[in-house]
Amino acid sequence: MIDVVLRTRxxxxxxxxxxxxxxxxxxxxxxSRGEFLSLMGKSGxxxxxxxxxxSTMDTDYEGELEIAGERLTGRNQNYLAGFRNRxxxxxxxxxxxxxxxxxxxxxxxxxxxxxxxSHEEIESRAYEKLKILGVEDQARKxxxxxxxxxxQRVAIARALINDPDIIxxxxxxxxxxxxxxxxxxxxxxxxxxxxxxxIIAVTHDEDFAKRSDRIIEMSDGMILRPRQA
Amino acid sequence: xxxVIEIAWTHIVSKPKQTIxxxxxxxxxxxxxxxxxxxMTGLNQFTEEVTMTSSPDIHIFNDIxxxxxxxxxxxxxxxxTYVHHQKPKQETSKIRNALQIADVIRKDPxxxxxxxxxxxxxxxxxxxxxxxxxxxxxxxxxxxxxxDLRSKMKAGSLDDxxxxxxxxxxxxxxxxxxxxxxxxxxxxxxxxxxxxxLKIVGMFQMGIGAVDNIRAYAxxxxxxxxxxxxxxxxxxxxxxMKDRHTAKAIAPEYQAMFxxxxxxxxxxxxxxxxxxxxxxxxxxxxxxxxxxxxxxxIYNILTMTIYNKMKDIAIxxxxxxxxxxxxxxxxxxxxxxxxxxxxMGLVIGYILSWLISKAPFEGGDIVSLEHFPVxxxxxxxxxxxxxxxxxxxxxxxxxxRKAARVDPIEIIRGQ
Numbered sequence: 159m160i161d162v163v164l165r166t167r168x169x170x171x172x173x174x175x176x177x178x179x180x181x182x183x184x185x186x187x188x189x190s191r192g193e194f195l196s197l198m199g200k201s202g203x204x205x206x207x208x209x210x211x212x213s214t215m216d217t218d219y220e221g222e223l224e225i226a227g228e229r230l231t232g233r234n235q236n237y238l239a240g241f242r243n244r245x246x247x248x249x250x251x252x253x254x255x256x257x258x259x260x261x262x263x264x265x266x267x268x269x270x271x272x273x274x275x276s277h278e279e280i281e282s283r284a285y286e287k288l289k290i291l292g293v294e295d296q297a298r299k300x301x302x303x304x305x306x307x308x309x310q311r312v313a314i315a316r317a318l319i320n321d322p323d324i325i326x327x328x329x330x331x332x333x334x335x336x337x338x339x340x341x342x343x344x345x346x347x348x349x350x351x352x353x354x355x356x357i358i359a360v361t362h363d364e365d366f367a368k369r370s371d372r373i374i375e376m377s378d379g380m381i382l383r384p385r386q387a
Numbered sequence: 388x389x390x391v392i393e394i395a396w397t398h399i400v401s402k403p404k405q406t407i408x409x410x411x412x413x414x415x416x417x418x419x420x421x422x423x424x425x426x427m428t429g430l431n432q433f434t435e436e437v438t439m440t441s442s443p444d445i446h447i448f449n450d451i452x453x454x455x456x457x458x459x460x461x462x463x464x465x466x467x468t469y470v471h472h473q474k475p476k477q478e479t480s481k482i483r484n485a486l487q488i489a490d491v492i493r494k495d496p497x498x499x500x501x502x503x504x505x506x507x508x509x510x511x512x513x514x515x516x517x518x519x520x521x522x523x524x525x526x527x528x529x530x531x532x533x534x535d536l537r538s539k540m541k542a543g544s545l546d547d548x549x550x551x552x553x554x555x556x557x558x559x560x561x562x563x564x565x566x567x568x569x570x571x572x573x574x575x576x577x578x579x580x581x582x583x584x585l586k587i588v589g590m591f592q593m594g595i596g597a598v599d600n601i602r603a604y605a606x607x608x609x610x611x612x613x614x615x616x617x618x619x620x621x622x623x624x625x626x627x628m629k630d631r632h633t634a635k636a637i638a639p640e641y642q643a644m645f646x647x648x649x650x651x652x653x654x655x656x657x658x659x660x661x662x663x664x665x666x667x668x669x670x671x672x673x674x675x676x677x678x679x680x681x682x683x684x685i686y687n688i689l690t691m692t693i694y695n696k697m698k699d700i701a702i703x704x705x706x707x708x709x710x711x712x713x714x715x716x717x718x719x720x721x722x723x724x725x726x727x728x729x730x731m732g733l734v735i736g737y738i739l740s741w742l743i744s745k746a747p748f749e750g751g752d753i754v755s756l757e758h759f760p761v762x763x764x765x766x767x768x769x770x771x772x773x774x775x776x777x778x779x780x781x782x783x784x785x786x787x788r789k790a791a792r793v794d795p796i797e798i799i800r801g802q
Contacts, residue, residue, distance in 0.1 A: 235709070236711065239708060239710075241707075242706065248702075248705045250702075256703075257699075259397060267706065268707060273389075316706075
């Protein structure tokens with residue numbers, strides 16, 4: 159039996175502005191642990207929207223969402239914030255580090271919020287993650303002073319700090335040059351293969367998608383066809 | 388909780404200019420409030436003190452100018468009568484059984500001192516010049532209990548007056564006008580034409596020109612002699628309360644009990660005391676305005692900060708910070724700004740008040756003052772800091788709530 163870490167059943171979502179429009183149509187999706195999944199599709203197909211439903215940040219949908227065996231549909235925002243902190247790591251197209259903090263502090267923040275470890279432990283764990291990403295020498299620099307590729311690696315380290323069940327990426331390489339895209343992809347790839355990290359990434363980069371484990375292609379709010387990479 | 392404080396703190400220190408500007412708003416507001424209220428209440432206290440040195444808490448006297456029934460009305464109570472320009476009856480202003488009344492009042496537990504006195508208009512003869520004045524016949528030790536005369540003596544002593552039969556204590560202003568010193572003799576004349584030579588045994592200074600320039604104290608018997616009256620002739624009973632603010636309530640009681648006019652100090656000095664309430668109104672309205680302006684400053688700066696930090700707020704929420712955490716981040720910022728700015732305001736306020744208290748102030752003949760009176764009551768400093776923190780909390784509340792409600796998807800997708 160496959161260990162399913164994320165499951166949706168019949169997820170529908172509507173936009174009401176400017177007029178009623180169904181953006182997600184009966185999405186059924188199972189993601190197993192350790193899988194590297196790419197969500198593809200033309201712009202406007204609903205892939206980002208699906209991503210934000212899966213991320214628990216968007217609660218305005220119909221259907222069922224379950225992550226790590228827990229049913230999340232109908233939970234309130236504060237509970238979901240705590241849940242994201244424990245179970246989900248995020249990587250965005252724009253790296254979204256807090257500019258006034260050092261790289262190390264940025265990585266530590268979600269763990270400090272979780273409050274599971276002492277400050278010293280969190281710091282050494284954050285160092286460890288930065289080392290995996292190869293940016294430990296940037297730890298004490300203000301995050302605003304790093305290059306784009308370095309920032310994205312710090313952001314990945316931040317996504318990893320609480321050992322999440324799933325990492326979600328919204329165009330994680332979308333804002334990087336091809337060299338840094340490759341570096342980031344290799345890191346993500348290594349994470350799934352070495353550490354069995356589940357990753358779901360929205361992308362429109364064919365190369366990126368082809369090299370992942372599974373591609374989900376979307377069109378007009380529906381999942382088109384499962385295809386093996 | 389801890390990362391929230393850390394983030395708030397980083398925001399505060401990473402934009403020092405903006406933080407300082409916001410703090411200065413509060414500092415200025417509270418500093419001015421402290422300086423204003425210290426000076427104003429100092430003035431009020433001084434006014435009240437000065438008032439109290441010249442008037443007793445309750446003053447009982449025979450008010451012969453009070454309206455009385457006309458004889459026509461007494462004879463024809465049912466008739467409609469009108470008497471044009473009625474004048475007071477010819478009677479002395481003596482209080483009958485004054486000493487017995489004083490004894491009765493003395494037993495009242497709300498009273499701390501009673502002094503029967505009598506007074507007379509006199510002319511002080513200075514060579515060919517006659518100076519108008521007032522001489523009070525008092526039991527000097529009782530009077531001291533009421534008005535703390537001992538501390539106001541500039542020369543001579545109260546005891547010198549007690550043991551002399553023709554001694555008087557004169558105000559410093561009066562002594563100066565008469566060019567007289569302790570030991571000199573002055574000749575006085577009453578409006579009735581009686582003349583007497585008295586010896587100056589001491590000088591006092593109340594601090595009010597209106598008193599020091601005309602008033603003299605003598606023993607009761609001396610003034611009775613001047614007025615050619617018997618030993619029961621007393622015109623006034625002065626009363627000191629344990630709590631002077633009860634005077635207004637108690638005065639009518641005595642008026643009803645003894646049948647003589649009993650006037651409390653607030654009524655007697657009503658015009659003097661309106662200044663106090665006007666000053667209070669000005670002080671509080673200016674202070675509150677300053678604090679509100681400071682509050683708007685904080686509101687603006689926080690709103691700007693939150694607008695600039697939308698992306699940060701979105702990412703914090705994605706990472707698992709709840710709306711409350713985000714609200715706390717910005718509330719902590721505004722409270723730190725309010726508290727620190729407030730503390731600096733207290734220091735500035737103290738320095739300003741201290742400078743004011745050292746500024747020379749010429750009171751002229753009316754009051755004897757060298758510097759502005761300033762009240763350094765710690766109560767105002769407490770009110771200042773509490774007010775400052777409350778204002779900033781209110782100013783920070785709306786922007787913080789807005790930050791808490793930011794929808795992260797909207798921000799992240801909007802890129």
